[in-house]
Structure formats: structure tokens, C-alpha cells
Amino acid sequence: MATAELGAARLGPSRAMRRVVGAVTFLLPLLCLFLLWPVVTTAFDVNPRVFPGVGMVWAALVESVRDGSLFAHIGASLGRVLVGTALGILVAVPLGIAMGVSSGISTFLTPLFRFFSVLAGIAWIPIATLWFGYGFGAITFVIFNAVFFIVTYNTLLGVSAIPMRLRHAAASLGAGRRAMLTEVLLPGALPNIVTGIRTGLGFAWRGLIAAEMIATNVGLGYMLFVARDFYRTEVIVLGMIVIGALWLLIDRLLLAPLERATIERWGLVTRS
Amino acid sequence: MNPALQAWGYYARWTARWPGVAALVPFIPVVAIWWLVASLEVFPRAFFPGPAEVVRGFVDLTYKGILPAYLEDSVGRLLLGAGFGMAIGIPLGILVGLSQTAYRATWPIILFFQAIGDIAWLPILLIWFGFGLTTMTFVIVYTVVFPVVFNTVLGVRSVPRDLPRAALSLGAPRWRVLTEVILPGALPNIVTGLRNGLGYGWRALIAAEIIVGTSGIGFLMFDARRAGSATEIVLGMIVLGLLWYAVDAWILAPIERATGQRWGLVTRT
Amino acid sequence: MKSLEIRNLQKTYFDPYAGTKVTAVQDVSLDIREGEFVSVVGPSGCGKTTILNMVAGFLPATGGEIRVGGRPVKGPGADRGVVFQSFALFPWKTVLDNVGFGPKMRGVPKAERDRIAREYLALAGLSHAADRYPNELSGGMQQRVGVVRALANDPDVLLMDEPFASVDAQTRMTLQEELTRIWQEKQHTVLFITHDVGEAVFLADRVVVLSKGRVMRDIPVTLPRPRVWDEVTEDEDFKRLSAEVLHMVRAA
Numbered sequence A: 001m002a003t004a005e006l007g008a009a010r011l012g013p014s015r016a017m018r019r020v021v022g023a024v025t026f027l028l029p030l031l032c033l034f035l036l037w038p039v040v041t042t043a044f045d046v047n048p049r050v051f052p053g054v055g056m057v058w059a060a061l062v063e064s065v066r067d068g069s070l071f072a073h074i075g076a077s078l079g080r081v082l083v084g085t086a087l088g089i090l091v092a093v094p095l096g097i098a099m100g101v102s103s104g105i106s107t108f109l110t111p112l113f114r115f116f117s118v119l120a121g122i123a124w125i126p127i128a129t130l131w132f133g134y135g136f137g138a139i140t141f142v143i144f145n146a147v148f149f150i151v152t153y154n155t156l157l158g159v160s161a162i163p164m165r166l167r168h169a170a171a172s173l174g175a176g177r178r179a180m181l182t183e184v185l186l187p188g189a190l191p192n193i194v195t196g197i198r199t200g201l202g203f204a205w206r207g208l209i210a211a212e213m214i215a216t217n218v219g220l221g222y223m224l225f226v227a228r229d230f231y232r233t234e235v236i237v238l239g240m241i242v243i244g245a246l247w248l249l250i251d252r253l254l255l256a257p258l259e260r261a262t263i264e265r266w267g268l269v270t271r272s
Numbered sequence B: 001m002n003p004a005l006q007a008w009g010y011y012a013r014w015t016a017r018w019p020g021v022a023a024l025v026p027f028i029p030v031v032a033i034w035w036l037v038a039s040l041e042v043f044p045r046a047f048f049p050g051p052a053e054v055v056r057g058f059v060d061l062t063y064k065g066i067l068p069a070y071l072e073d074s075v076g077r078l079l080l081g082a083g084f085g086m087a088i089g090i091p092l093g094i095l096v097g098l099s100q101t102a103y104r105a106t107w108p109i110i111l112f113f114q115a116i117g118d119i120a121w122l123p124i125l126l127i128w129f130g131f132g133l134t135t136m137t138f139v140i141v142y143t144v145v146f147p148v149v150f151n152t153v154l155g156v157r158s159v160p161r162d163l164p165r166a167a168l169s170l171g172a173p174r175w176r177v178l179t180e181v182i183l184p185g186a187l188p189n190i191v192t193g194l195r196n197g198l199g200y201g202w203r204a205l206i207a208a209e210i211i212v213g214t215s216g217i218g219f220l221m222f223d224a225r226r227a228g229s230a231t232e233i234v235l236g237m238i239v240l241g242l243l244w245y246a247v248d249a250w251i252l253a254p255i256e257r258a259t260g261q262r263w264g265l266v267t268r269t
Numbered sequence C: 001m002k003s004l005e006i007r008n009l010q011k012t013y014f015d016p017y018a019g020t021k022v023t024a025v026q027d028v029s030l031d032i033r034e035g036e037f038v039s040v041v042g043p044s045g046c047g048k049t050t051i052l053n054m055v056a057g058f059l060p061a062t063g064g065e066i067r068v069g070g071r072p073v074k075g076p077g078a079d080r081g082v083v084f085q086s087f088a089l090f091p092w093k094t095v096l097d098n099v100g101f102g103p104k105m106r107g108v109p110k111a112e113r114d115r116i117a118r119e120y121l122a123l124a125g126l127s128h129a130a131d132r133y134p135n136e137l138s139g140g141m142q143q144r145v146g147v148v149r150a151l152a153n154d155p156d157v158l159l160m161d162e163p164f165a166s167v168d169a170q171t172r173m174t175l176q177e178e179l180t181r182i183w184q185e186k187q188h189t190v191l192f193i194t195h196d197v198g199e200a201v202f203l204a205d206r207v208v209v210l211s212k213g214r215v216m217r218d219i220p221v222t223l224p225r226p227r228v229w230d231e232v233t234e235d236e237d238f239k240r241l242s243a244e245v246l247h248m249v250r251a252a
């Protein structure tokens, strides 16, 4: 026991080192790409109206941080995503489970929700702006319905895919309606719910950017689209990088742990 | 006997015989409610047109030839984008899936560009290529490529190691291993990737048509929005939904079933 | 048919994550004459699969030499047929097309390779399953297809890695008897790897016992052929040999 602990302690720092080295070597190609960027823009003397140099993007970053506009845009976008997604999930999961409990109802409703999940997101932009006017309402509605339809549809599928024998087993072990819900239906459908959230959020994120280009005067999509009017490619590229980084953060910090905690842990799906 | 239960029993038997019915019947109450709400004018007419108006709009636009022409434009763009997307995505996915070196060299770059997302490219594409087919095709290709690449890589890696070995020891040259083993082994995943990719590409197309638009269903809807005509917006949404439903149910799902299920590689409900 | 010579074979795996080396095969020399059937037994992890993979050409050796018919092995080839423990049938090909795969790679025209495939399927009593897909067959049937697929390619050497480990006891006995029958007809050179001591003795001309990456013993089996389980089970020589080999494997 003591030797094992000693061994682990000795391995500790080198393992941490190896992780850092691993991360750096993993990111190496990306770093190369970023190093190549200024080389190419200066070597070929690229017109900044076509593609900006690194310095310009950096300057745009500094400027937008200093005048606070970057944070205003990020805040507006994230706020809409947060509200729309939270609302969507809160409505979708109970609804999906309620509909999925009876196999008759769920087979009846599946085509309906399939149809609407096909439309979910961007296709609602025109009617949303007609109903809610340009602004927060319309955009949040687009995000809401992207998440709502897809999560409901997946929850519905998830609940109806729970083997009957599991429900019978729980019932014969004395589970009441409540216990059936919390012990069998919810955990059983969770992998599908998580998949639904991932897909829905993916659609919502795109819907957000698209809607902000059309229907508002603050937000990352707006920032990009206005910059286009003035041929300010450095602002556009900055916005693209911010959008990419935010999505990576959402993906790594929110979605991946959620999947790891449910789907992979239970051995229902193996990710590479 | 309870008459409702009896009716349900008939319904269940009918739909078992004709599954197409099961896909259509659920829409009847939805349309009925829609019609009721619209005719009671719960919401103002201008915001919430009824089914009759939408049908009239459909007949009108079809008669004028606008709807068929726009539909053709949208589908054409989607097919073009999907074609290019697969032509890039499948080889790239196979390469990355097979070669550890290719994986190391490209994976973080692929992840990064995937994260930026298609629609965020629109502004700079507009500067580069202007309002036109190039911009839209670029966006769709960009959307389709990533799901195809991810799923192809997954598919290539999920081919059991013994299968290419078996082929080699039966005398297959390397390129035949690719066509006879790796590609069919990865096919169910590739189809899934295409299906996901088209789901995203479809939405990207609508966004691009709304923003870039000169024609297409997305443009039709946004043009109607500018004119404040809810009827045509709703019509556009229904056409989009039906079209995707048809593509998914009649083309993609059968391919998926024909490949994965008979081979026992995929079990789907 | 060709002979198989293994000289001072050695294999060291390198684990890049742990940064450690594992020597799976220390030093193995083994000669198999033309048309000879040799079984290799040994405890789990003693390097049996590693040896077979090197002979098949799937893995490079880190030392020593492998010759088939006097020529050194460089990568996989149609002269060595492999039967996998996992069957390794192509799920997207029918049974007929699986068996016809080797001839197809040689450029044999469709009609001719179908004829070959049907002939071999008949040999294994599988004619009725020709148009089915592998996942529509039972485990025993799948493994028979796996064996027949290797045979239909007419290899000089047959390499088998625990081919019958995952089928039930009755089917296994039938498969073993079929294998000896087919082998006596075709006279392949066979390297057969197994955990099952009875199987090793029943099938082989020689049983090689492996331990920690080395050959521990090499025992000739002189039971008369053709062998069938009903008779062999009662045979005193068989009982004695099996007990001896089992003892050595457990001591290994």
C-alpha cells in the first residue's frame, strides 16, 4: 500500500507534464495555422478588405474590449441562448415524457413532432419576426423552438424505447407512479434527451447567429453583419473566432460532461 | 365495449397495414385546430392565416410558376452543396480515420473550423464572392462536410481490425481493401453523417437564402415577411417541412435501412 | 503445399502511453513440414496470437525470421489462409460472396468463383445458406463459413487462432471432425492455436506447448487417423497425452 502511494506520488508530476505536452502536441497544427496566417498575409500583401492581418484583428479585439462593445454583443447572444434553451428544455422534457408514457399516444404523435423538429430553428425566423417584431423576443423564440421541438421529439423516442420489461420490473418491485417517473422513465430517456439537447443547441446556435444578422442591433451575428457593410474584415474574423471559441466552450464545458456522465458511463454509447 | 377504444383498435389495425396513414392522420387534428383558431380570429388575420388562405396561396404561387421555380432553386443548391460536401468529406474522413498522422495533423483544425459554424461565414463570404450561388454553395458545403467527416472517421474506426486483415490474407491488394472492406464497413455511418449534414445544410440554406436571397424558398419567406404577408411565410414553412420529410423518409431512411440493418451493423427502431 | 519455418522469432511491444516495453515472444523456433498439422497450446498471454499474427504478416517481428516454402514472409498474402476467432466475415457480403472473395481477388470470373464457393460450401454442409448474410447465421455456421472461406482460396498454409472457442461444445466437436476430414483430403500445412488441450491433441500431428514466449515442449501425437470423437475419447493414448499436455500447460 505504502509503496503504491509512493509510486503514484512519484508519477504525479510527470503525468501532469505528459498531459500538458499532450495538449500542446494536439494543438500544434492549429498553432502552426495561426503562425502561418501573418506570414501569408504579408508575403502576398493581401488586401485587408479581403482578409485582415493578425495585427488588425488584435487591434479590433483591444478596441472592442476597451469600449465594451464585444462584451455587450457576447452578453446579448449568450443571454438569448440561455433563456431560450432553458425554457425549451423545461417545457420539452416533461411534455416528452408525458406523451411517451403511453405507447399509443407516442406512436400517434411521433410523425407530428418529427415534422416540426425538421422545421425547428432558422425556418421560423420570418414568422417569428412578424409575430414578435425585431429584437429579443423573436430571436429567443427561434432558439426556444429549435430546442423545444428537437428535445421533445428525442424525449418521446427515448421514453418509448425503454424496454417494457424494465417498467414491469420496477412495477413488480413496488414502484408507484412517482418512482416510475424518477427511477425508470427519466433515467431511461436521459441518453436521448442529452442527444436532443446537443442537436437542438447546435441548431439554436446557428439560428441565433442567423437571426441576429437579420433581426436586431446587438449580438455577435449583428456585429459580423454590420462590419460587412463597412468592409471591416478584421471585425468579422474576430467575431468568427469568438463564435468558434464560445461554441467550443459550450461543447467542452457543458455538453461533453453531460454526455460523459450519462451516455458513456452507462455504456449505452461509446465515443471515440 | 368502449367505443373510443374500439375506434383506436381499428386505427391501430389500419396503420399496421398502411404505415403511410399513421404518418398523415396525426396532422388532421392539428389542421382542424389551426383552422378553428384562425376562423375564430383569436389572433389577427394578418398574423395568423388559416389553412384555406394558405392553400389559396399555394395554388396562386404554383399557377404563377414562382413556387416551382423557387423550389427547384433551393433543391438544386442543396444537392450541389451535398454533392461537394460528400466529395470532400468522405475521402477526408477515410484518410483521417485510417492514418494516425493525418489525424494528428488535421483534427484540431477540423474541430476549430467546425466550431465557427457555417452561418458565421456568411458576412465574409459576401465580401469575397458577393450575393450569389458561390456564397450559398460554400455555406452548404461547409455545413455538410463536418458531420460527414466525423461520422466517416467513426465508421472507419469501427470496422473491426480483423476484417481488413482477412481481406489482405485472402490476397486483396491495399486499394481493394479500401473499396471492399473499409468503405462498406463505414457506409452506415457515412449515411448517418450525410443525414445529419443535410439536416444542418438545409437550415444553412434557408438562412443563406434569407440573408443572401435572390430566389428560393427561404427568400420567398423573407420577401413575404418584408411585405407583411403571413400566408406565404406559413406556406414556405410547410413546403420546407414536407420536402425534408419526403427526402428523409423516402431517400435517406431507406438507404440507412438497406445498408445497416440487413448487415446487422446498425439496429434502429 | 509449403513448409513453415519459424527461426528465433521475437516480438517486443512498445506502449507509447505508458512508455513501457512488453516482450510477448522471447525466442521461438518451430518447423512445420509440408502437410503437417501442428497445434500450439499455452496459458493466456503467452504469445500465441502474437506469433500467429506475425506468421500471417499482420504484425512485423522485432527479431528472427519466418519462411513459408523457403521464402521470407513480408506482409499478409494469399499463400497463408487465416481463420479468425472472431470469424471476421464481411457483414455486407452474402455467404457465397464471402467464400468467393479470395478467388475474386485473384481475378476469377463471377460464374467460376461462384462455382468454387458452392463446392466448398457443400463440403461444409452450408449449401442452403449461400444467399444469406452472416448475421443471419448461427455462430457455428458463421465459423464454418470462416473456415471454408480460407480453404476456398486454396492456401498453402492454414493459420487458425482459437477458431472454435466461441461455439458450443457439440458444434465444436462436429467442426473438429470436419476439419480433420477436410485436412486429410487437402493436406494443408496447419498452424492451429487453441486453449483446449483435448482439441489440440485430437487434431494435431504435433502439439507445441508455449510458456512465457518460449517453446517449452514439442510432443508428437501418433493416434491413428481418421479420428472421430466417439473412438478417440476412449483411446488410452489420447487420455495419457491429454493429461500430459494439460499438466505442462498448468505448470507453464
Ligand SMILES: Nc1ncnc2c1ncn2[C@@H]1O[C@H](COP(=O)(O)OP(=O)(O)OP(=O)(O)O)[C@@H](O)[C@H]1O
Pocket: C013, C014, C015, C022, C023, C024, C042, C043, C044, C045, C046, C047, C048, C049, C050, C051, C195
Ligand atoms: N498490441 C499490444 N500492445 C502491447 N502489448 C500487447 C499487445 N498485444 C498483446 N500484448 C501483450 O503480449 C502478450 C501476449 O499476447 P497474446 O495476445 O499473443 O497472448 P495469447 O497467448 O494469444 O493469449 P490468449 O490465450 O489470452 O489469447 C500479453 O502479455 C499481452 O498483454
Ligand SMILES: [Mg+2]
Pocket: C048, C049, C050
Ligand atoms: Mg490469443
